[in-house]
Amino acid sequence: MTAFRAAARLxxxxxxxxxxxxxxxxxxxxNSKFFRVSEEVRDALxxxxxxxxxxxxxxxxxxxxxxNVALASQLESIVRVNGxxxxxxxxxxxxxxxxxxxxxxxxxxxxxxxxxxxxxxxxDLGYLCGRGLSGKKIHGGTTIAGTMILAHLxxxxxxxxxxxxxxxxxxxxxxxxxxxxxxxxxxxxxxxxSGCKSFLDIPRTLEYLETEGVLVGTFADGxxxxxxxxxxxxxxxxxxxxxxxQNEFDAAAMIFAQNELGLSSxxxxxxxxxxxxxxxxxxxxxxxxxxxxxxDVEGFHGSDNTPFVLNKIKExxxxxxxxxxxxxxxxxxxxxxxxxxxxxxxxxxxxGPVDRSMPVDSTTAYTKVEAKAAPITQKADVVVxxxxxxxxxxxxxxxxxxxxxxxxxxxxxxxxxxxxxxxGVGHNVAIAASYAGSSTVFCSIVADDLSGKAAxxxxxxxxxxxxxxxxxxxxxxxxxxxYVSVNDTKKDLVVAMADMAIMELPESSLDFDGFWEPLxxxxxPKWVVLDANWNSAVLAKWAASAKQVKSRVAxxxxxxAKATRLFRNKTGDTPVIGASDTVPNNNxxxxxxxNALELTSMYSAARASGLFESPEWWALINSLNLSSAGxxxxxxxxxxxxxxxxxxxxxxxxxxxxxxxLLTKLGREGxxxxxxxxxxxxxxxxxxxxxxxxxxxxxxxLPVGGxxxxxxxxxxxxxxxxxxxxxxxxxxxLGVVVAGLARQQGNQHAKGLEDxxxxxxRASLRTLQSTESVNPSIKDLAQQLD
Numbered sequence: 001m002t003a004f005r006a007a008a009r010l011x012x013x014x015x016x017x018x019x020x021x022x023x024x025x026x027x028x029x030x031n032s033k034f035f036r037v038s039e040e041v042r043d044a045l046x047x048x049x050x051x052x053x054x055x056x057x058x059x060x061x062x063x064x065x066x067x068n069v070a071l072a073s074q075l076e077s078i079v080r081v082n083g084x085x086x087x088x089x090x091x092x093x094x095x096x097x098x099x100x101x102x103x104x105x106x107x108x109x110x111x112x113x114x115x116x117x118x119x120x121x122x123x124d125l126g127y128l129c130g131r132g133l134s135g136k137k138i139h140g141g142t143t144i145a146g147t148m149i150l151a152h153l154x155x156x157x158x159x160x161x162x163x164x165x166x167x168x169x170x171x172x173x174x175x176x177x178x179x180x181x182x183x184x185x186x187x188x189x190x191x192x193x194s195g196c197k198s199f200l201d202i203p204r205t206l207e208y209l210e211t212e213g214v215l216v217g218t219f220a221d222g223x224x225x226x227x228x229x230x231x232x233x234x235x236x237x238x239x240x241x242x243x244x245x246q247n248e249f250d251a252a253a254m255i256f257a258q259n260e261l262g263l264s265s266x267x268x269x270x271x272x273x274x275x276x277x278x279x280x281x282x283x284x285x286x287x288x289x290x291x292x293x294x295x296d297v298e299g300f301h302g303s304d305n306t307p308f309v310l311n312k313i314k315e316x317x318x319x320x321x322x323x324x325x326x327x328x329x330x331x332x333x334x335x336x337x338x339x340x341x342x343x344x345x346x347x348x349x350x351x352g353p354v355d356r357s358m359p360v361d362s363t364t365a366y367t368k369v370e371a372k373a374a375p376i377t378q379k380a381d382v383v384v385x386x387x388x389x390x391x392x393x394x395x396x397x398x399x400x401x402x403x404x405x406x407x408x409x410x411x412x413x414x415x416x417x418x419x420x421x422x423x424g425v426g427h428n429v430a431i432a433a434s435y436a437g438s439s440t441v442f443c444s445i446v447a448d449d450l451s452g453k454a455a456x457x458x459x460x461x462x463x464x465x466x467x468x469x470x471x472x473x474x475x476x477x478x479x480x481x482x483y484v485s486v487n488d489t490k491k492d493l494v495v496a497m498a499d500m501a502i503m504e505l506p507e508s509s510l511d512f513d514g515f516w517e518p519l520x521x522x523x524x525p526k527w528v529v530l531d532a533n534w535n536s537a538v539l540a541k542w543a544a545s546a547k548q549v550k551s552r553v554a555x556x557x558x559x560x561a562k563a564t565r566l567f568r569n570k571t572g573d574t575p576v577i578g579a580s581d582t583v584p585n586n587n588x589x590x591x592x593x594x595n596a597l598e599l600t601s602m603y604s605a606a607r608a609s610g611l612f613e614s615p616e617w618w619a620l621i622n623s624l625n626l627s628s629a630g631x632x633x634x635x636x637x638x639x640x641x642x643x644x645x646x647x648x649x650x651x652x653x654x655x656x657x658x659x660x661x662l663l664t665k666l667g668r669e670g671x672x673x674x675x676x677x678x679x680x681x682x683x684x685x686x687x688x689x690x691x692x693x694x695x696x697x698x699x700x701x702l703p704v705g706g707x708x709x710x711x712x713x714x715x716x717x718x719x720x721x722x723x724x725x726x727x728x729x730x731x732x733x734l735g736v737v738v739a740g741l742a743r744q745q746g747n748q749h750a751k752g753l754e755d756x757x758x759x760x761x762r763a764s765l766r767t768l769q770s771t772e773s774v775n776p777s778i779k780d781l782a783q784q785l786d
Contacts, residue, residue, distance in 0.1 A: 038099025060141030080473035094132010160336025166205035185212025198231035217243035252342035386426020386531030432735025
């Protein structure tokens, strides 16, 4: 049975699983005489990655050589940057191909010079492949129709292209109707284009698609109400779109629903040309009318009509049509990649991964591996945005003559016990918040490598969910984060090495607006936790986006170097916190959890950036009525002489105008809470809290009421032998604190931080005694947060 007969037989099965089955079948004949799918595309389909089909007539019959090579490279890069895998589709040497190498793409594009490639629609596939079998190997550029067929055979559901074919003017007499329309009526692939070229009969085109049962919608692209179905070069055609699509998630949901229903028709999503490249409708109508008139006068009809008209449009527009053409193609492919990413998440979330690698034939029953997948979160208590890493802990384990040594020796090999676990500051905070009973969404990035696959699988096993994790393209040249810690016999850190380069990527390499902003808008968390592994610009973006959805923001500094990113950076970007970002209305952060060294780094960076000289800072500090006389004794009374000598309380107070709550982790000494109280806070008048009030504002009309400072000593101090790992203890503390705050938010009789911190300390203690990055037993403490 040939590949096409096998696929046709599969298409006849009226079941919502048929598309998955076709993906399995495509794998089994991916290297047949007539049809080949590249290894990259097969792997992407088998593992549920988003894949975007790309046509090739645009290279063989559209753009000249070598411009077409540059365009091909650009479009594939666009797909990769937006999180997808490109599948360029063609007929190459008489074989239908899905996915080309760079060398093959150049060879195909070169046919634009010799005009030796044929256009390939449904009717041409058997012809070219048959010629190939007989030894006459011909290249062919696939049209929308030809690309749809081969994409469907491979199991690809999303296709980005330029413009859709349609009913030609006078088509009711000539019957000149593009095969693109009939293919949309019988092949379940979603085609994203900029609508029809405006020299076609758009009303009859839409009528024909309706008859074929094709869902047609236009992306709103920021517009409200009804929108026009676009006319390729112009956003306005004067013809209302049948449906309006708000965003990529909605488009993906429609594709998913149609596939699950087992409908065999395709979908057309029209994506209007970017506004800056759109022609005014009147101007384009004049150009097209003249081009069509000249085509009629000079006798260009049938398949020769479109190339002639397009060339005349180019001439009459002074070349502007070519610029618009390229811009809209790039925009459509970007949109297609984002839709494919959303579709992949929907498929993984609702149906679990499908095992497409099992060998099957046309009589084999459907095979699906069910997986426990978290539902798409509609609301969340906490969103954690930070690093996900593979952690290696190397604990010095001397024996023999070295058995009494505490620390490993430099410049030589040392005996050790090496453990591997899933870590990363963001991951640890998220899993701790989840264990503490908070509904939590974790947002991070991994590379498309073995470590990334392992990390995602482990996240699923933890039931944390992967809906907020972007998998980045190999084209970016980064690896999934890894962290190696070397500890002494007391389990205290001696040295750590971290490969966190993936977290340093600029915002332009991440789909923030299309991936994370919709997630924040959908979940509307009470708290967003950020770790400082992101670069300054991305941190600032996260903080601003969180405030837009009215979330409170917590910050984990991670290290002394990265802690300074709040107030300064080396890239020239605006820092996260500026001189005017003070309470009560402009503060970017609500909570931070540095250790003593990180606190000093933050303080020094703020001072060096001139933040302690700003009028906003001075006004708030002055309102606190802090007295220099006797201040040391007061601070010592609520902390300790050593902490005051180190300047920890003083530094905390000076940072409060920018970060109104600081939890400074002090190891065996406990946790120091320094908090700016609002006017009317009950602690300002409570006898139980009086000893912890180190400052009172001199007027109730001011935006602050005073400063609360309290040292929480640990309930238990572990011996060196009882400490198993220190890596996730601080992250556990923050996760439980935020979970507690989120659960109490809005509660009239809410517990305060002074009630939550001891629970978080108990959780941190359990993690210190665990080989896990966060001890799962902290689930037992969740009820103490109620």
